[in-house]
Amino acid sequence: MSESSKILVVDDEAQIRKLLRISLQAHGFQVSEAETGEDGIVQISTIRPDLVVLDLGLPDIEGIEVLRRVREWSQVPVIVLTARDQEEDKIEALNIGADDYVTKPFGMGELMARIRVALRHISKTTEEPILSLGPLVIDVSRRIVELNGEKVKLTPTEYELLKVLATNAGRVITHRALFEQVWGDKFYESDSQPVRVHIGNLRKKIEMDPTRPHLILTEPGVGYRFIPQGD
Known part of the structure; x- marks a missing residue:
């Protein structure tokens, strides 16, 4: 895991984006933001982030649809943010290809642990003997x-x-x-x-x-x- 890993935060709540930006930058990550699903998809294809934090409740298209479309051409690690009453969406996201999930409200310590695991996982070979x-x-x-x-x-x-x-x-x-x-x-x-x-x-x-x-x-x-x- 590189200290300068690029993380894209896709969330329509400005306060959440600000919290994540400040916290992630404090841990040495480069942070980009998107407040809509469509913008998120565009940024994933253009800036090529090392990891995406994706809110499932977006204003234009559902986070599930963003994930489904991204998985057609990219295996970038994705951690989804879900509300407590979104269990079915959480399971669907994991089945589509999300790497992990964090339930709102969440602690930054928990999210950082999930991010480190996801980044560490892709840095390893896919099939260790x-x-x-x-x-x-x-x-x-x-x-x-x-x-x-x-x-x-x-x-x-x-x-x-x-x-x-x-x-x-x-x-x-x-x-x-x-x-x-x-x-x-x-x-x-x-x-x-x-x-x-x-x-x-x-x-x-x-x-x-x-x-x-x-x-x-x-x-x-x-x-x-x-x-x-x-x-």
Whole structure:
């Protein structure tokens, strides 16, 4: 992550933009602003930001539509800002390709943590042969998982779930995204019960206390987030 990373804030509220500009500049980021979705799309294509903070409630076109159009030609990291009653929009944004979300009202500490994770994620290679995540080590090429130096026996499904979560460490992965990446094109059941069951079994094998997980955290109503020990 570069200290001079460029961040575009797309939000129609002047006070929010000012708050973000001052705070982000204080952390060494270059900040650009857009108050409409259309302007945001134009700026993404022209200034090529390293990350976008996108409000879902914009005056001209919905933030969801902005994200959908941008994802047709760009994989720039996008963190969406949502209101507390926008859970369905939040899930849809993540499924379309948002990297993370922050719920209004939010603390700058939380947003900065999300930004650092998103920027760190794109700076890594997309397919690391070995993932070292604190006491947990995943040898991707050999499909071997070790916890504190000892091999962990996982079912193929448990391994695939862990791989998806670990390679996206720090990011929210929705139930639907997990299902589609692990089970492929099979029919997705909206109750997400298969994902929940296998996550529960996986936690029993890699968490010190499965009832109080520290590695695989639940994002209520949305999905899961993998947090390497020490993050």
